[in-house]
Amino acid sequence: MSTASTTPRPQSSPMGRGMPGMGMPMGKPEDFKPAARRLFGLLRPQRSAFAAVVALGVASVALGVIGPKVLGDATDIIFDGVLARLRGEPGAGIDFAALARVLSWVLVLFLASAAFGLAQGRLLNNVVQRVVFRLRADVEAKLHRLPLRYFDGQPRGELLSRVTNDIDNVATALQQTLSQLLISALTVVGVLVMMVSISPLLALIALALIPLSVVATGGIRKRSQGLFVAQWKHTGELNAHIEEAFTGHQLVKVFGRQRxxxxxxxxxxxxLLGSALGAQFTSGLIMPVMMFLSNVGYVAIAVVGxxxxxxxxxxxxxxxxxxxxxxxxxxxxxxxxxxxxxVQSGVASAERVFEVLDAPEQRPDPADAPLPARRRGRVEFHDVSFxxxxxQPLIEHLSLVAEPGQTVAVVGPTGAGKTTLVNLVMRFYELDAGRITLDGVDITRLRREDLRSQVGMVLQETWLFGGTIRDNIAYGKPDATDEEVLAAARATYVDRFVRTLPDGYDTVIDEEGSNVSAGEKQLLTIARAFLADPSLLILDEATSSVDTRTESLVQHAMAALRxxxxxxxxxHRLSTIRDADLILVMESGRIVEQGTxxxxxxxxxxxxxxxxxQFAAAL
Incomplete structure (x- = not known):
């Protein structure tokens, strides 16, 4: 398929005619536990590598927790030697040879623990990055499977925030917490075993801190989780406003709406500031509370010891x-x-990403999709409703036939359903009733890729990407030769202005297309559609941005192509469709007239x- 612009917005949508719902509040996020389980469940495909991470962590922690016990033996050697000397025992003193052996073992233990810890951290980093890589790929694939209805109801900046900021935040949370959580859990187990082996009584005092810690942090966590969810929600809404304001900054200035x-x-x-401050302050209470409980336990152990x-x-x-x-x-x-x-910030972001991944997808393509025996471009609407x-019914019981080679013009007031009609042909939306056939085959039985590969579409809203003029034209047919690109450019009169540019077809167009005029951008999108050589053309106000002389040239080129x-x-300009084979006049989703x-x-x-x-004077 050759597309001249981004996916078109509907003529009439749930948020209003042609306008997506900017600033629309998002649904309530899922609970913390299900989202956290699902987030950490992403590690399952990396289970073997994660098992190696756990093994390295166990080795690192085991060697690390043995160190203080061995170091205690060194303390006893020093204390016993000093005490024996104070007692005046002959030849008494510190056994430095034994002390050196003990300290050497301590050094070896700590070095080995550090080495295993470094290996564990490097491997874990690889695991996390692969998980996030797959998550980004899943989101990208999901976006291609979502119906156009989904994008109609999502602010663009909000959606971008979910697939960029939120995924980055998930990566940060996994990277910084997984390793520490693993090491912390192993350390607690290892240290607890050593404490019980030394003194069960003192170990019981240390264990008494755990219920107090759980109770103290549980209430704080529950409160801060809601604030983190609000923080990322407000982040998405702020991004949506910024994207909207900067995309339409010219209109903002023209109408004096800067203030x-x-x-x-x-x-x-x-x-955003209020929710961020609340989230950070509330969650920040956990550290001092834990430090206080830790100091209380330290004093109790020191006294009893x-x-x-x-x-x-x-x-x-x-x-x-x-x-x-x-x-x-x-x-x-x-x-x-x-x-x-x-963790809470990462889970809040993960909830928002999962909402995208869980969104209802468009109907899958049939596995045994047929292809028309012959590509002729015959389109028929059978009692279509949508x-x-x-x-709010829009199109009801619409039937029409466009024969091969015919030019069918669709006219009518704004909101009549003209663009919706061609969107249905492209299967951007699914029908409520009836069916549409292309060369005798129901379009719902075709794969979307096969259907759209037969259609060339040029819209009023032009779209060019950052690249050369040659690349932008060849977008309609990636394997096109330079001769084919040049032929399409000549047919659409693009060649006329390209040859006046210093770099010709190698001229680089920026993403906004600001170094070419509006009319030249439209000509480039028309050339792109011509190069695709489709059996069906859809032209939605394709000449509205070109001047009268260029429009006349383009009309001649279109006549040859059609x-x-x-x-x-x-x-809308009826002068451009006077020679159409069939003119359909639409009002409120119905064809009220048709003919030449x-x-x-x-x-x-x-x-x-x-x-x-339009032509009152002429009549």
Whole structure:
């Protein structure tokens, strides 16, 4: 298919005629737990690599938690040597050889733990990036499977925020929390085993902190989760406003609406600021609460440990090792609590991405899709009915036939359903009733790709991408030769102005197409459709942006092109369709008149009124 612009918006949509619902509030996000389970479920395809991550983490933590116990033995060597010397024992003192051996083992343990930790971090980074890569690919594929109705009801900036900002935030959350969560969980288990082996009583004191921590952080987490959801919702709404304002900045200035635009930005920015401040402040309470509980536990362990030393139940080295373990035990709990902010933010973003992935898709193409035996371009509407909203009928019981090679012009007032008619041919929307056939085959039995490959479409709203003029024309047929591109350019009179440019067909057009005129952009889109050589042409006000002289040249080129293919021409300027084989006059989704120009003028009906409004002086 050759498309001259972005996917066309409907003539009448759920949000109003031709206008998507900017600023439309999003639905309520899912709960935290289902979204979190689904987010971490994305790791399943990487289960083998993640198993290696866990194994490396276990090795790193195991070696790390053994270190304080061995270091406690070094403390006992020093303490026993000093104590023996104070007692005046002959030859008493610190056994430096034994101390060196113990410290060497400690050094080896910590170095090995660090090495395993580095390997684990590198492998985990690879796992996370692959997961996010697949998530981006899934979202991209999903967007191509969504019906046009979905985009009609989504602000463009909001949707862009979901597929860029939110996915980036998910990546950050996974990257920064997975490793720490894994290490923290393993550390808690390993340290707990070592503490119980040293002193079950002190271990019980340390464990008493866990219920207090869960209760303290649970209420804070629930409150901050709602604030994070609001933060990312307001982020999407602010992006939607910015995209809308900057896309139409010329109109904003022309109508003097800068102050209103700034006020709207300020309102949305204030809402984002309020939710962001609330989310960060509320989640930030977790760290000081955990630090307080940790210090309380540290004091309790130090007091009880001192009493155990004086009673001879424990050695100084054991208490020193236990105090280290108590710090290692509460530290991961504190770190996990501090990561609640990142986890909640990431899950809130994941909810928004999952809403896109869960959106209803367009009807899948049939597996055994037939192809017309011969591409002739015959289009027939059989009792077609369609509406964007069930309570607002648009097209009802429409039947018509466009024979091969015919030029069918569709005219009528704004909102009559003209663009909707061709959108249905392209199967941008599914019918409510009836059917449309192309060369005798129901278009719902064709694959969309096969259907649209037979159609060339040129819209009033031009679309060019950043690239050379040659690349933009060849977009209609990627494997076209330079000779074919040049022939299409000549047929549509593009060659006339391209040769006046310093770089000719190698002239680079920026994404806004600001270095070519509106009429030249329209000619390029027409050349693109010509190059595709379709059996069916759809021209939606395709000459509205060109001057009168260029329009005359383009009309001649179109007449030659239409000689062997069916054409649907939507036009407001009735002078451009006087030579059409069939003119359809639409009002409120119905064909109220049809015939040639002369027949409709003589009938003195709806077409005569439209024509008289434009050429009253001539009549």
């Amino acid at each position: 209103e635009s700034e006020e709207e930005f300020r309102r949305r920015n204030d809402a 001192a009493l155990r030393i004086t009673s001879g139940a424990m050695s100084l080295g054991e208490v020193q090792a236990f105090i280290q373990y108590s710090r290692q035990f509460t530290q991961p709990l504190t770190q996990v609590a501090s990561m609640v902010t990142l 509406s964007y909203q069930p309570e 000689s062997s293919r069916t054409s649907f021409v939507i036009a 120009h002369d027949e409709l003028i003589q009938a003195r009906g709806a077409y005569h009124r439209l024509y008289s409004a």
